[in-house]
Amino acid sequence: MPVGTVGTVKAMSPRELEDIHAQIILGNTYHLYLRPGLEVIAEAGGLHNFINWQHPILTDSGGFQVMSLSGLRKIIKDGVRFQSHIDGSYHMFTPEKVIEHQNIIGADIIMSFDECPPYPATREYIERSLRLTLDWARRGKDTHKNTEKQALFGIVQGGVFLDLRENSAIQLMEMDFPGYSIGGLAVGEPKEDMIKTTAFLNTILPKNKPRYMMGVGTPVDILTHIGNGVDMFDCVMPTRNARKGSIFTRNGKMIIKSARYKSDFRPIDPECTCYTCRNFSRAYIRHLIHMNEILGMRLTTIHSLHFYLELVGMARQAILEDRYEQFANHLIPILDCIVDENKIRIE
């Protein structure tokens, strides 16, 4: 799922998203609440209409902002009081209000309010945080009435402590959500911990409901966790990194702003079918990024998102053909490095 925090996948028009076959995009409750404000979105008839995206949308609850804006908020039992990073005004987010907000926004899949705890954190901290998040999940579920049109997911927390993860998952499953998110990962913990966690949850979470790993990840992460039964991902990396001249390809990461592409007139990936690769050279894209030109960001974003969506499409096909492990094992070492064609040539 491409990330479109404030109601736009940065640098992309809805038509460009359709061109690369994006099926669903993300929005963020906290950011949309602050700007443009829920009144505007309500007046527009919901987020789909407001941004003219008639395909599915998933909204995050603001739980991630509990971590990313940790200097500007206070957690209490009832919820989180944020101080706006825009104008300093105070805003109380409770699990009930967060559901009401998301009812107004109207996303197809919505999230319980949670605390995304930082890493490292003590077991005591994670336990306390988890109790709160579970309480909030229950309160959110009780509040949510529009269940026919909006699927509310519960969010599994528990840090890197597997027993706490288990505890979290089981209690959420008792509440019977239509899907389960895995939160609080890729926040700085070792990769092995992340992998152990999804591998473990793979044995617990129901197989007939979607599992969404929040905020992950690199192409390698995605393939790894698909292998552990995860169905859905979102991540800012393909978009954010693309804008800064670092893109993902089937041959690994390519830092297109690098001097080595100054006079390289090949496409980013000669085999790629995206608009960018069919029409523009590495040298030109590098130039655009260096010039800080809008088109540069658009073209790199198109490519990286196209690649991500193609990658998960291939993963889906490999699963259907019962050859996923082979597929992933072949691809992961390639995707895990920086493209260096000169080096390959020497070898």
Add this chain to the structure above:
RNA sequence: GGUGGGGUUCCCGAGUGGUCAAAGGGAACAGACUGUAAAUCUGUCGGCGGACGCCUUCGGAGGUUCAAAUCCUCCCCCCACCA
């Protein structure tokens, strides 16, 4: 022709006897980025060597001094105003 002001490391620009390989900015180069306070941030940026250091550099050539980007002499070049 006259008067005044200047020439500093890729560029702009500070520095007016030692603590200067020389502030600051830009460019350039190398990276980081994982439910987006991100068109952001970090590092490098004369050469050689782990560090301590050594060598080359502040328009050019001389000179003064223990010590010069900084002071003196001559020369070259630029800018402004006047004629």
